[in-house]
Amino acid sequence: MRITFIGGGNMATAMIGGMVARGFAGSEVHVVEPDAAKRAELQTGFGVTTSAPDEALPASDAVVFAIKPQQFRTVAEALAPQLGNALVVSIAAGIRSDAIARWSGAERVIRVMPNTPALVQAGISGAYAAPATTDADRALATRILESTGEIVWVEAESDLDGVTAISGSGPAYVFYFIESLQAAARAQGFDTDTARRLAYQTFAGAVKLAQQSDDDAATLRQKVTSKGGTTERAINALENSQVRSTIIAAAAAAAARSKELGDELGRDAE
Ligand SMILES: NC(=O)C1=CN([C@@H]2O[C@H](COP(=O)(O)OP(=O)(O)OC[C@H]3O[C@@H](n4cnc5c(N)ncnc54)[C@H](O)[C@@H]3O)[C@@H](O)[C@H]2O)C=CC1
Numbered sequence: 042m043r044i045t046f047i048g049g050g051n052m053a054t055a056m057i058g059g060m061v062a063r064g065f066a067g068s069e070v071h072v073v074e075p076d077a078a079k080r081a082e083l084q085t086g087f088g089v090t091t092s093a094p095d096e097a098l099p100a101s102d103a104v105v106f107a108i109k110p111q112q113f114r115t116v117a118e119a120l121a122p123q124l125g126n127a128l129v130v131s132i133a134a135g136i137r138s139d140a141i142a143r144w145s146g147a148e149r150v151i152r153v154m155p156n157t158p159a160l161v162q163a164g165i166s167g168a169y170a171a172p173a174t175t176d177a178d179r180a181l182a183t184r185i186l187e188s189t190g191e192i193v194w195v196e197a198e199s200d201l202d203g204v205t206a207i208s209g210s211g212p213a214y215v216f217y218f219i220e221s222l223q224a225a226a227r228a229q230g231f232d233t234d235t236a237r238r239l240a241y242q243t244f245a246g247a248v249k250l251a252q253q254s255d256d257d258a259a260t261l262r263q264k265v266t267s268k269g270g271t272t273e274r275a276i277n278a279l280e281n282s283q284v285r286s287t288i289i290a291a292a293a294a295a296a297a298r299s300k301e302l303g304d305e306l307g308r309d310a311e
Pocket residue numbers: 047048049050051052053073074075076079094107108109110112116132133134154155156157209210
């Protein structure tokens with residue numbers, strides 16, 4: 042088995058970390074990456090093999106494109122003659138399977154939207170399999186993605202825009218909330234370390250409780266909120282500032298950007 046990543050940046054590193062922790066041998070994973078320092082880190086960190094983009098691609102069962110959407114076409118067209126019969130997997134935001142097939146010359150394409158908690162096997166990926174893929178292709182993609190966390194298969198490719206907006210970009214929203222809670226703790230006079238502990242454990246504890254509880258998030262929130270108490274004041278401040286509708290609008294903006302990337306970058310240049 043060989044899985045070759047094209048691009049060894051943030052998201053590829055997170056996926057490779059999950060894969061190697063969950064049963065892929067380092068020798069089964071190859072990474073093509075122009076940055077020598079990143080290649081060295083991937084080799085020592087995960088025991089994978091690496092090469093620079095101007096070297097020949099090793100024969101691979103699957104080739105995972107983990108480069109920026111803006112680079113996709115140039116890199117895919119350059120690699121097309123070397124892809125052989127490999128399944129092509131893309132994690133690039135927005136770039137649609139028909140464009141991927143056209144540029145890479147591969148018909149069997151699976152598009153995936155992972156997220157960075159993959160590094161600690163706590164990711165969730167949305168995946169779409171183009172019609173030409175086989176059961177074996179989907180099984181291989183499932184094996185890769187299951188080693189990084191959960192998978193949601195979507196029937197309509199356009200649903201990946203929504204997945205991107207919620208779970209692809211979502212860790213950044215969560216980190217933004219944690220940053221804000223830490224800043225609030227600092228504003229209450231706590232030192233950096235205490236502020237961090239208060240914010241992180243509150244977040245971790247609340248998520249664990251929500252995952253293990255039969256109550257939904259709204260009920261759990263109500264259980265914290267005593268009538269006339271402190272939480273009520275805070276939640277009122279959030280509602281008055283329309284934080285809920287802002288979060289919904291933020292995710293809609295991300296989904297629109299995902300669609301726009303596909304529209305902008307998916308066309309073949311004249
Ligand atoms: N970072 C994230 O949370 C997520 C990112 N993605 C998608 O993953 C893709 C990569 O994003 P990141 O890892 O965040 O970006 P990144 O910038 O960290 O990684 C891209 C890597 O590609 C390398 N590269 C540049 N030219 C290359 C070439 N010709 N051949 C091989 N590698 C080349 C760069 O040196 C860099 O290490 C994007 O398309 C993004 O939409 C998808 C889900 C989540």
